[in-house]
Amino acid sequence: MSENNHPTPEETIDTNQIIEERRAKLHKLQETGNAFPNDFNREDLASAIHEKYGALNKEQLEETPAQATVAGRIMLKRVMGKASFATIQDMSGQIQLYINNAGIGEEEHTAFKHWDLGDIVGASGELFKTKTGELSIRVKSLRLLTKSLRPLPEKFHGLTDQEQRYRQRYVDLIVTPEAKKNFQIRSKAIQILRTFFTDRGYLEVETPMMQSIPGGATARPFVTHHNALDMQLYLRVAPELYLKRLVVGGFEKVFEINRNFRNEGISTRHNPEFTMLEFYEAYRDYKYLMGLTENMLRELAEACTGSSLIEYQGQDIDFGKPFQRLTMAEAIAKHNETFSSDELHDINFLREALARRKVPHFPADGIGMLQLKLFEETTEEKLIQPTFIVAHPTDVSPLARSNDDNPAVTDRFELFIAGREIANGFSELNDPEDQSNRFKAQAEAKAQGDDEAMFYDSDYIRALEYGMPPTAGEGIGIDRLIMLLTNSASIREVILFPQMRPE
């Protein structure tokens, strides 16, 4: 393979006897006419036919025969001499074809017998029910629309090799109904979210993915280069700072559903590019967002799964009940009997507890930071039911507004479900001088080697100096949310083309 990961054509050709035989069939078709016709008009979808006629009995269908014109891929084929059955699949589902000499003539039927699983055909005829009651089409005309050269995976077991499922998603989608279903749910969920916000007067926007100063999250960015401007650009790690510029500009309710890029490892919960929903609303605070988030997720679960009670990897998760709201200390005490509330507010106790668990911490860490570390170590994974954790230390929340009563913490929450962070929201910091100081602290951390720390963004400060109204904002990782809704253990089950090493 060449150094830039681009295989030469020779390297990509893999072939075998089956492919060669199919290629020969294709060439034979090309001798007698156009092997790739483009003039077939599909009129009916498999699922619509089942919905409309599935309930009728054999006799009812015989009395008033309904016509259907369908197209799809041959998934199963059963040839019995003078009669044949084929199951074809379209975007909506499957329907059975009944093919015999009486319907399409002996010559056409013989041709059909040499077609292959995976070929794409168009058929029309009348609906009937077989003696076992399966709604089928008695085919009166049948055309081969696209010859398939490559054999499909085994018809019963399908594709079980996960690597191949991800690398050749097109094959996975053909033969794995659950995979298809997951992506249909994903599409529906995003559509519902979009409607949720537009119905509430939010404006959907798109902000830069290529940024000269990546901001809005503590994460390592991807770096790229613009030739004409001869400048370094970063793929965004978050849209946050641009969305808040828009709030300054007077778009008081905005949202964006789009890709973020973070230069981190790949795992069952991480893909380098992932989809993020972020939304901002002026004249609201983080408490309002918690209520909004509850409503959103409850509505989403019901629309996508039919119930506000979903099962995820063997655990029941209830979106129907009010979500708990706890501080970190409260959550730790609630889920760990060994800690009392008093102990969790004792800085020496916390240091000792972390040391016992070999969790790194520093003398400069305040009580909030120590609680956060203990929370992550002992409690996060136990938050199965939707739970808001509030009041994060200001040190780890450089864009969030400090709490009026205790500036060491922020007006912030994170939502945990099934032991994972699903949402992160806060009242936005709109004091330009405070924000400037927090950026400076981040920039300093970066200079000291923290490559996830933020850059100083002077244009963002300038925007805040024009005045950003009091605003609340939130981000939700869409892929992980879809994992919950589809009961997927891996993020790769909800990303069509997950990042893989070159073959």
Next chain:
RNA sequence: GGGCGGUUAGCUCAGCUGGUAGAGCAGUGGACUUUUAAUCCAUUGGUCGCGAGUUCGAAUCUCGCACCGCCUACCA
């Protein structure tokens, strides 16, 4: 990044303590007019991930490499 496991026909998988590779599906030929993973008969198909080593002999043992999966770390 660290640990463990996997890689055999187009697909799903066997292959024992080393003796030169098998099944089912798919394909090909044949039988069969309502099948349901159709059935029955015959049959084609392999650089056993790649590269070294040990051995008379390696899919099998050893080492290295590649890719994938799972766990773990950072995060959303």
